[in-house]
Amino acid sequence: MVGKSVVTLDDVSTADITDLMSKARYIDSHRRQVAGTCSSRVLATLFYEPSTRTRLSFETAMLRLGGKVIGFAGAQLSSATKGETIHDTVKVVSQYADIIAMRHPKEGAALVAAQSSDVPVINAGDGGHMHPTQTLADLATIDARFGRVTDLTVGLCGDLTFGRTVHSLIETLCRFGNVRFVLISPNELKTPRYVLDRIDASPTCSYVEATDLSAVIGDLDVLYMTRVQKERFFNEDDYLRLRDTYILDEAKMRLAKPTMAVLHPLPRVNEIAAEVDNDPRAAYFEQVRNGMLMRMALESTLLGDPLPGYAQSKEV
Ligand code: CP
16 A cells, blocks of 8 residues: 555455554554654645544644644645636655655545555545545544444434445445445435445445434444535525434434444534433444544554554564
C-alpha cells in the first residue's frame, strides 16, 4: 500500500484492511512507542465541505504519530474562490505535503485529486459517493464488538440514498462475505441500484428492504443508524417530511438483542435519542475513537513508516 491513494476501499485489499485493524489495536496499546513513527511527515487536510470528526481525527492521527499538519477547513479560505481547479490545488499541495486527506461535495473529486497528486491522497468523503476511512472505523468497531465482521445480520437505517458511509460499508462487508443486510428506509431514500448490485454479486451476502424499524430490529446484530442528509436534498419540504422517520429510543432498544451494537457515523440530529447513549449497546463514541486509530494505521502504512515493534509483535 505504500505510496498508494485510497479513493474507495476497492483500493485496499481485504488482507490489508485486516492488517490495518490489527495495526490500530497495536497503536492503541503502544501509544508512546508509536509517537515518533511519522516524525518528519506533513499531512495536508483539504476540506471543501464541513467536518468535525474526519478532519480532526486525520489531523490528530498525524500529530499522535509525531508529524505535522497543514490545510484548510472550508473552500472559502482557499484559492478555489478564485476559480482554481482541484487538479491545480492538489498538484500544488502535493509539493508541500507527504500525504493529503481531502473532502469535497462532488462525487468523483477524490479520484481527480488522486490522479493529480504526487503523494498519496485519501478520500475523506466525496459527495454522496464514498467515505472509505469512515468504513475503516465502522469495521474496527464491529470487529471489536463481535471478534469478526462476517456471519452477521447488519441493519442500515435512515438515508440509504445519500449516505455515503452506508455505500462504503455495504460494499466492503460484501468483500468479507456472509452478511445479511436489512436495508431500512423510507421509499424515497432507498439504497441505490449500484450498491444493491454489489450485494447481488456476492455469493454469500443477501438483503431485504424494510420500512418499519420496530418490525426488524429484533433480528439485527448491528444497527447502523444514519442522518437524513439535508445538504444533499434539492427540496426543503422533502427533507422536513423525511428527517424524523426513524428515531431510535429506549422503547425500540427493548425490542433488540442484548448483544446488538448500535453504530452511527455521526453527526446525529434526532435519529438516536440521547437516552440511548448510556446503553452498553451504543457503540458510536467507540466508533469515533476507532476512526482516529484506523487513520493512524492508514497514514503510517501509506507513508511506508513502520510502527516501532509492530512487525516483531506479529512474529510472536
Ligand atoms: N462521520 C463523519 O464523517 O463526520 P464529520 O462529517 O464530522 O467529519
